Amino acid sequence: MSNGTNGQTATDDAADSRNASQRYLSTRGDDYDLSFEEVVLKGLATDGGLYIPEAVPEATNWQSWKDLSFPDLALEVLSLYIAPSEIPRDDLKGIIDRSYSTFRAPETTPLRHLHDNLYLLELFHGPTFAFKDVALQFLGNLFEYFLVRKNVGKTGTDRHHLTVVGATSGDTGSAAIYGLRGKKDVSVFILHPKGRVSPVQEAQMTTVLDANVHNLAVKGTFDDCQDIVKALFADPDINSTFNLGAVNSINWARILAQIVYYFYSYFSLVKSSGLTLGDKVRYVVPSGNFGDILAGYFAHRMGLPIGKLVIATNENDILDRFWKTGRYEKKPAKGEEAKGGLAVDGVEAHEEGVKETLSPAMDILVSSNFERLLWFLAYEFAAVAGMDDEWNRKQAGQEVSSWMKELKSSGGFGPVYQDVHASAKRDFESERVSDAQTVDTIKSCFRKVDYVLDPHSAIGVTAALRSMDRAQEPHISLSTAHPAKFAGAVELALKDEAGFSFEEKVLPPEFLGLEAKEKRVTDVVNDWKAVREIVKRQVEEELKGLA
């Protein structure tokens, strides 16, 4: 079963209706002129790169979107990236409406004033209480839409079937499961390290009993789970029989869906404060794989008046080091650790691999979506030479390929050209936040405004407070998870505070009794071939059930 073009995809648009922001290319240059459907179903490009639109659309009429509801705004934003010949507007509206009907907040992503010029964008009102729901609710419906359309009139083994395989340390897995549960022609396998995800996250995943959802508890670490997934994607055997799909943030549809809340929160701020349309706002984003903040970069390029995008990292700070030094490397060069001057809790030894912090969803060694920004930086650099667009794109693809090769072979690259680093600094600033500072911010926010932050959101707020010392503009800090998902860190920060009770201040009713519910999970050994056999057997059973 392949994702190749068929009569129902719109790859043969008339040339005059071709819109560059609705056609896609790979950051590494060898895979180009793809439709939205193709990039969503393929996930990763054939040349190992990530898909981006050929051009960022300019939203000349963005101010007229001010009073739209979240789903209606999403329709406007997404329409710029998806050709109506691929998904007719009414169908797209249906997909969007279904995706956000599962959110508990009427505004989908409400904006809350914390104090002074600081606002918090609450992104955790979806089914799993994490910001990843915003994208994965949409992606699940999108997968189903494409598959159902491909399968019109097909029965049995002729049907296209997508087998989604992913590894999780918590948040992605539960959001992916809730996005894909019960979807037609899709099976989902989520690997988590047994006993190493928080009890709430484990229960969120394993209490989903839909037949197409398979939780695999691996005896090993999160890295072991990721290695197994990578081995499966590289295995010709399983790839020739099954059509594997990815739900991690390399999937373009996830970035796309996240652009919407930058616009939406800007309008919320205009409506609730003295801000005028056109005034600049700073966005602060707790970052790991760079997907969330990259969506902000697209919003900015589309025309939203963003003063700066402030990257907030935890002690896994590869992004912060890039902005400070122009070098992108897994391990900092000797003597480099102290230079940022932010490690108030001491210069810790950077050992091999990822550092475990209080904000596990940001514990990464390299940020996969950073490659997408690199492409735009390289393109801008190439364009200075005044050659045609095709040449600039080719240059950008070659530059990104060589950086990525170096990252793979020697663990890093750079310093990048000064002009490239300068364009990165024009749009972004960065901050690194330690565990100790995270805990302090959870405490001070509770004391000051009686609000409980989760550790990831607290990293954003810490970075926002630093940025507010430099800039007068209003700050919107993104809140990426509900505090109840990270009870350990929240209790650590607030257990001795007067008036704090986890049950009363934090725990949502949806989490009550969750851990006692019926669960379905398969224990597996840390061996990718054993996992492959389980995946094959269970998909075959599911397909038989459909026949």
Ligand SMILES: *Cc1c(COP(=O)(O)O)cnc(C)c1O
């Ligand atoms: C995934 C995640 C992040 C990081 O987002 P990226 O898009 O990977 O940068 C931050 N906070 C939480 C709670 C997350 O789940």
